[in-house]
Amino acid sequence: MTALYTLTDLSKKYTRGKETLTIFEELNMTIDQGDFISIMGPSGSGKTTLLNLLGGIDRPSSGAVDCEGVRVDKLSEGKLAKWRSAHVGFIFQFYNLMPMLSAAQNVELPLLLTSLSSKERKKRVETALDIVGILDRKGHRPAQLSGGQQQRVGIARAVVADPKVLLCDEPTGDLDRATADEVLETLQLLNRELNKTIVMVTHDPAAAGYASRQLHLDKGRFVEREAV
Amino acid sequence: MFSQTLAVTMINLRSIPQRWALSLATIFSIALVVAVLLGFLAMANGFRATLSSTGSDDVAVMLRGGSQAELNSGLSRDDQRIVAEAPGIARDAAGEPIVSGELYVIVDGIKRSSRTEANLPLRGVGPLAATLRADYQIVEGRAFEPGSNELVVGQSVQREFSGFDLGQVIRLGTNEWVVVGVFSTGGSVFESEIWADIGTIQNLYQRGTAIQSIRARMTSADAIEGLEAFIENEPRLNLDVTNEAEYYADQAGGTSDLIMFLGWPLAIAMAIGALAGAWNTMYSSVDTRMKEIATLRAIGFAGSSAAIGTMVESMILAVIGGLVGAVAVFLIFDGISASTLGGGFTQVVFSFAVTADAIINGIVLALIIGFAGSIFPAIRAARIPLLAVHRA
Structure with a gap:
C-alpha cells in the first residue's frame, strides 16, 4: 500500500486567555491510499479537528501533515485552496448544500474551479449523481429532498472533481438507520470500486463498522481496533 | 476566478429572498437618495433649459452701466x-x-x-x-x-x-x-x-x-x-451691452448653481444614511451565509471570490435602488411645471427636466453607495474562518 498521508508529531492546542487547551499532542499516523478509516471517540477528543487538519481547513500547532510529499500545513492560503479543490472532497453532517441551488448546481460547484467546459461539467455532474443514485433528482433544490437524498448530493459534490480522499464528518449523524446504511454503502462502494481513500469521523459504531480500519481517539492517542 | 466569482454572486443574489426586508430597505433608501438628487438636478436642468432657450444672438440687451x-x-x-x-x-x-x-x-x-x-x-x-x-x-x-x-x-x-x-x-x-x-x-x-x-x-x-x-x-x-x-x-x-442669449445664460447660471449646491450636499448627507443601511444589509448577508461561504472556501473557492461576490451583490442592490429612484422621479417630475425666483427677483416658470446625464449621475451615486457599503462586509466574507463549515 502507498502512504497517502503521513502525520508526524502532530499537535493541536487552543489558547483561551491564559489557558491552553491541548486537543492532541505528538500524534503520529499513516493513511494509505485506498484506506477506509473510521475515527471514533468521545466529544472533544479531537476527531473533527484531525479531519480539519487532514483537509487543510485548519493548521496544526506543531508537527507535519504530509500528503504525497506536500506539506499541507506549510501551504499558503491560496495554494491550500487549490490543493483542497484538487485533492479533497468534504462530506458534512448537515450536508452544507447551497439551499438556492439545484442538486446538479450544487454538485457542479467544485468543477467551477477547473478548466472543464460547461458540457464536460454537465456530463461529470450527471455521472456523479448517477453513482450516488440520485440523478432523477438533479433539478431539485435541497429543501425538496430528504436528508438521505441531500447527503447523496453532498457525496456527489465531494467526488465530482475526482479527489483522492474523502473526509466525512459524521456523514450519517443526521439520518435514520436505514438511510444511514444506504449512505454508508455508497461510501463503501466509492472506496472499493473507485479506490477513494475515506476518513470518516463518527459516533456511531454501526457506521464505523463499514470502515476497513477503525481508530479510536481518546486523550490524544489512537487505539486501533480490528475491523469486523 | 471569473466562474468562481460568478457562482458566488449568483448564490448571493439567489439568497436575497432570505433577507428580503433588509434588502428592500437598502433598495428603498438608495432610491430615496437618488430621487432627491435627481429632483434637484431636474429642477436645475429645467430652469437652465428655460433660460438658455431664451434670447437671440442677434439681439443686443442694454442696461445702465x-x-x-x-x-x-x-x-x-x-x-x-x-x-x-x-x-x-x-x-x-x-x-x-x-x-x-x-x-x-x-x-x-x-x-x-x-x-x-x-x-x-x-x-x-x-x-x-x-x-x-x-x-x-x-x-x-x-x-x-x-x-x-x-x-x-x-x-x-x-x-x-x-x-x-x-x-x-x-x-x-x-x-x-x-x-x-x-x-x-x-x-x-x-x-x-x-x-x-x-x-x-x-x-x-x-x-x-x-x-x-x-x-x-x-x-x-x-x-x-x-x-x-x-x-x-x-x-x-453709460450702457452695458451684451447679446440676449448670453444675458439669459448668465442669469440661468446663478440660480441653477444654487439649486445644485443645495441638491448635492443634501443627497450626499442622505447617501451617508443609505450607506449605513447598505452596510447593515451586507453584513447581514455575509453573516447569514457564513456557513455557505466557508463551505465554498473549503471546496477550494478563493476568499477573494466571496469578497467580490459580496461587493457585486451590494452594487446590484444599489443599481436597483438607483433605477427605482430614477424611474420614480422621471414618472412623477419630468415635464411638470413649477416656478422659482429668477435673476430678476421674479418668478420664472420652467419644467422639470430629468435628463440622461442626471440619471447617470444618480446611478453613479447609487453605485458609490453600494461599493462603499460593501467594502467592510466583503473583507469579512473573505476572512470567514473555514471552521464555520461545521456550524449546525
Whole structure:
C-alpha cells in the first residue's frame, strides 16, 4: 500500500486567555491510499479537528501533515485552496448544500474551479449523481429532498472533481438507520470500486463498522481496533 | 476566478429572498437618495433649459452701466434715441431701427398650487417688442391697445398663476387691468412675463419717461462689437451691452448653481444614511451565509471570490435602488411645471427636466453607495474562518 498521508508529531492546542487547551499532542499516523478509516471517540477528543487538519481547513500547532510529499500545513492560503479543490472532497453532517441551488448546481460547484467546459461539467455532474443514485433528482433544490437524498448530493459534490480522499464528518449523524446504511454503502462502494481513500469521523459504531480500519481517539492517542 | 466569482454572486443574489426586508430597505433608501438628487438636478436642468432657450444672438440687451439686471437699471428715452443711430442696428421695411425701450415692474401674483403670493414681472413694451422675441405669437385673444389698461400674459403665467384667464379683470397693486390676450414664445422665459403698454405703465407707476432696458435687433450677431465700440466712444451713453442669449445664460447660471449646491450636499448627507443601511444589509448577508461561504472556501473557492461576490451583490442592490429612484422621479417630475425666483427677483416658470446625464449621475451615486457599503462586509466574507463549515 502507498502512504497517502503521513502525520508526524502532530499537535493541536487552543489558547483561551491564559489557558491552553491541548486537543492532541505528538500524534503520529499513516493513511494509505485506498484506506477506509473510521475515527471514533468521545466529544472533544479531537476527531473533527484531525479531519480539519487532514483537509487543510485548519493548521496544526506543531508537527507535519504530509500528503504525497506536500506539506499541507506549510501551504499558503491560496495554494491550500487549490490543493483542497484538487485533492479533497468534504462530506458534512448537515450536508452544507447551497439551499438556492439545484442538486446538479450544487454538485457542479467544485468543477467551477477547473478548466472543464460547461458540457464536460454537465456530463461529470450527471455521472456523479448517477453513482450516488440520485440523478432523477438533479433539478431539485435541497429543501425538496430528504436528508438521505441531500447527503447523496453532498457525496456527489465531494467526488465530482475526482479527489483522492474523502473526509466525512459524521456523514450519517443526521439520518435514520436505514438511510444511514444506504449512505454508508455508497461510501463503501466509492472506496472499493473507485479506490477513494475515506476518513470518516463518527459516533456511531454501526457506521464505523463499514470502515476497513477503525481508530479510536481518546486523550490524544489512537487505539486501533480490528475491523469486523 | 471569473466562474468562481460568478457562482458566488449568483448564490448571493439567489439568497436575497432570505433577507428580503433588509434588502428592500437598502433598495428603498438608495432610491430615496437618488430621487432627491435627481429632483434637484431636474429642477436645475429645467430652469437652465428655460433660460438658455431664451434670447437671440442677434439681439443686443442694454442696461445702465454696472447693472446686473433690468430691475436695478435705469435709462432714458434719449439713450434709446442715440442707440437707434448706432452702427449695426437692423432696420424694418420702413427703414426704422428695430429698437425697443422697455420698463420692468414687479407685481404680485397668486400661485395656483400653493395659493401664495409671488413676484411676477410686468413688462412695459412698445410696438417693436414682439418682433424682438423669436416665436412670439398671440395664442388666445388679441394684443393690448396702446394707452389702455389692457395686458397680455405669457402661457406659463396663465398656467401657474390664478386670475389671468382671458377677459378677467385683475388688480395688480392699486390698478385694475383686463387680460385681453395670451402669448407664447416657444417656452422661453418671456412666457413668465406679463406685457402691457409702456406708456400706461410709466403713468400708473409714476416713472415719467424712464425705461430700464433697451433691446435692439442687430444686422448680425457679429455687429455687437461695432455697437460696443459705438457706446464706448459715445460720452452721452453709460450702457452695458451684451447679446440676449448670453444675458439669459448668465442669469440661468446663478440660480441653477444654487439649486445644485443645495441638491448635492443634501443627497450626499442622505447617501451617508443609505450607506449605513447598505452596510447593515451586507453584513447581514455575509453573516447569514457564513456557513455557505466557508463551505465554498473549503471546496477550494478563493476568499477573494466571496469578497467580490459580496461587493457585486451590494452594487446590484444599489443599481436597483438607483433605477427605482430614477424611474420614480422621471414618472412623477419630468415635464411638470413649477416656478422659482429668477435673476430678476421674479418668478420664472420652467419644467422639470430629468435628463440622461442626471440619471447617470444618480446611478453613479447609487453605485458609490453600494461599493462603499460593501467594502467592510466583503473583507469579512473573505476572512470567514473555514471552521464555520461545521456550524449546525
